[in-house]
Amino acid sequence: xNLTLKVWRQNNAQAKGQFETHQVVASEHMSFLEMLxxxxxxxxxxxxxxVVFAHDCREGICGTCNLVINGRAHGPQxxxxxxxxxxxxxKDGDTIVVEPWRAAAFPVIKDLMVDxxxxxxxxxxxxxxxxxxxxxxxxxxIPIGKDVASQAFxxxxxxxxxxxxxxxxxxxxxxxxxxxxxxxxxxxxxxxxAEARVQSMVNQxxxxxxxxxxxxxxxxxxxxxEISISNIAMLNRQYMASVLGSKTGV
Amino acid sequence: MSWLTKFLTSSIGRKLIxxxxxxxxxxxxxxxxxxxxxLLINDQGSSFNGYAYMMTHNPLIKVIAFxxxxxxxxxxxxxxxxxxxxxxxxxxxxxxxxxATASWSSKNMAILGTLILAxxxxxxxxxxxxxxxxxxxxMVSVDGMDMQVKDLYxxxxxxxxxxxxxxxxxVGLATLAFHLWHGFQSSFQSLGINxxxxxxxxxxxxxxxxxxxxxxxxxxxxIYFADAMEWINYFS
Ligand code: HEM
Ligand code: SF4
Ligand code: FES
Numbered sequence: 215x216n217l218t219l220k221v222w223r224q225n226n227a228q229a230k231g232q233f234e235t236h237q238v239v240a241s242e243h244m245s246f247l248e249m250l251x252x253x254x255x256x257x258x259x260x261x262x263x264x265v266v267f268a269h270d271c272r273e274g275i276c277g278t279c280n281l282v283i284n285g286r287a288h289g290p291q292x293x294x295x296x297x298x299x300x301x302x303x304x305k306d307g308d309t310i311v312v313e314p315w316r317a318a319a320f321p322v323i324k325d326l327m328v329d330x331x332x333x334x335x336x337x338x339x340x341x342x343x344x345x346x347x348x349x350x351x352x353x354x355x356i357p358i359g360k361d362v363a364s365q366a367f368x369x370x371x372x373x374x375x376x377x378x379x380x381x382x383x384x385x386x387x388x389x390x391x392x393x394x395x396x397x398x399x400x401x402x403x404x405x406x407x408a409e410a411r412v413q414s415m416v417n418q419x420x421x422x423x424x425x426x427x428x429x430x431x432x433x434x435x436x437x438x439x440e441i442s443i444s445n446i447a448m449l450n451r452q453y454m455a456s457v458l459g460s461k462t463g464v
Numbered sequence: 465m466s467w468l469t470k471f472l473t474s475s476i477g478r479k480l481i482x483x484x485x486x487x488x489x490x491x492x493x494x495x496x497x498x499x500x501x502x503l504l505i506n507d508q509g510s511s512f513n514g515y516a517y518m519m520t521h522n523p524l525i526k527v528i529a530f531x532x533x534x535x536x537x538x539x540x541x542x543x544x545x546x547x548x549x550x551x552x553x554x555x556x557x558x559x560x561x562x563x564a565t566a567s568w569s570s571k572n573m574a575i576l577g578t579l580i581l582a583x584x585x586x587x588x589x590x591x592x593x594x595x596x597x598x599x600x601x602x603m604v605s606v607d608g609m610d611m612q613v614k615d616l617y618x619x620x621x622x623x624x625x626x627x628x629x630x631x632x633x634x635v636g637l638a639t640l641a642f643h644l645w646h647g648f649q650s651s652f653q654s655l656g657i658n659x660x661x662x663x664x665x666x667x668x669x670x671x672x673x674x675x676x677x678x679x680x681x682x683x684x685x686x687i688y689f690a691d692a693m694e695w696i697n698y699f700s
Contacts, residue, residue, distance in 0.1 A: 276538075285559075316555060318554065373572070383550070383554060384550035384554060385550070426549065433563040450476055450656035451657075
């Protein structure tokens with residue numbers, strides 16, 4: 215298939231970026247990233263600088279690949295990361311516009327690659343359990359209701375890709391933060407620190423310059439792991455409960 | 465920073481204020497509409513004028529009215545501040561924008577709100593200001609009161625006989641409908657109220673509310689205008 219790509223090129227966070235147009239011949243069996251590899255091979259053989267984009271596992275589990283394709287974070291296919299998006303989702307002759315995640319808290323490193331360490335800082339602020347919780351069999355020894363386990367697991371599928379922030383018109387990281395707070399706080403090992411965790415993670419989220427949640431639902435629609443915004447309601451609830459009536463005095 | 469300041473200036477605290485003030489304004493809309501529907505009683509404005517007198521003189525209503533002014537101002541200022549902060553947090557815009565993932569209303573709450581604020585100013589200039597701060601309104605007697613009261617009813621009749629004022633009201637109410645289309649259910653989500661048992665219900669009520677309430681307000685200028693144009697004979 216013959217494609218016209220309009221790719222965002224930007225040298226660094228301060229530089230003013232612009233689109234660059236390229237023609238690419240791809241097969242519909244390629245993943246979107248493989249199609250970009252083809253483009254880069256051509257650019258390298260022409261002694262031009264390849265388009266920088268982030269990727270790692272290429273199997274939909276690491277959250278490193280992040281592109282906005284035709285205005286959609288991770289492209290047009292629901293519940294799919296860019297690396298798992300295949301060219302059969304497009305038609306021969308299509309023009310495809312590729313942009314980086316856009317949010318003040320995600321400065322561009324180069325071209326399509328952004329710095330998402332602001333999400334790491336939210337995790338560092340409280341997205342962990344302070345004690346060693348042992349191995350899998352130790353966890354399996356603790357009886358947990360199926361519903362709670364499922365809810366925690368659904369939240370735990372968040373891969374930290376930042377598509378929620380990218381899709382949000384406010385650049386808000388509420389879906390990400392709520393997924394982490396829900397995943398850790400719902401299980402007994404994480405519940406102990408839940409009250410302090412929710413406050414420190416929300417404080418850090420605000421500090422990093424993410425926006426406020428207008429409940430537009432764009433995050434949920436674009437999340438490759440289909441994390442529900444009911445987690446955001448839970449985050450709101452837990453944050454208020456923690457500030458107004460914590461048992462631990464935080 | 466005290467824990468309270470920190471709470472109220474956090475992202476979630478600021479949205480909590482939006483939500484609570486928004487819900488208060490929703491409640492106000494219901495009461496306001498219930499009062500206004502007396503304009504449709506065919507008694508030459510007697511019950512409406514009596515009601516308007518009570519609303520401007522009852523001490524309890526006066527306290528609630530001040531709460532109402534305060535909450536509208538708080539909601540508006542807070543809303544605009546949030547919208548500005550969010551624009552900064554977004555940084556730059558995408559070259560390709562899509563409406564596939566979020567409703568138009570939800571993304572334009574600040575524009576809708578600013579239009580509503582402009583409408584509220586026009587509306588209050590028309591009635592509230594003339595009623596409270598001028599002697600432009602004639603004095604009339606009403607059933608069941610042994611004193612004369614200001615004739616707000618005739619002012620309403622006057623206003624709604626001018627086509628462009630009626631148009632402003634209809635546009636203002638349509639704007640309110642769009643604001644509520646997203647705002648009603650959003651305020652519950654901000655409060656952390658989301659459960660598969662009742663969230664679908666809240667969402668349906670929100671959609672019905674956002675149509676029925678503005679429509680209820682809109683009926684009044686429409687009927688008054690139609691009567692003034694003698695398209696219908698509502699009041700005679
Ligand atoms: C009768 C008038 C009004 C009613 C009933 C009303 C109601 C609401 C409700 C229920 C919400 C949802 C709150 C939430 O998301 O938690 C909301 C949001 C909002 N309102 Fe209003 N509102 C009114 C007037 C205004 C005015 C005058 C402005 C002025 C600019 C305004 C600006 C906003 C903004 C910007 C938001 C979105 C905040 C966000 O989620 O980012 N509203 N409104
Ligand atoms: S919530 Fe979804 S979109 Fe947001 S970081 Fe996690 S996986 Fe990505
Ligand atoms: S490269 Fe790991 S999720 Fe796409």
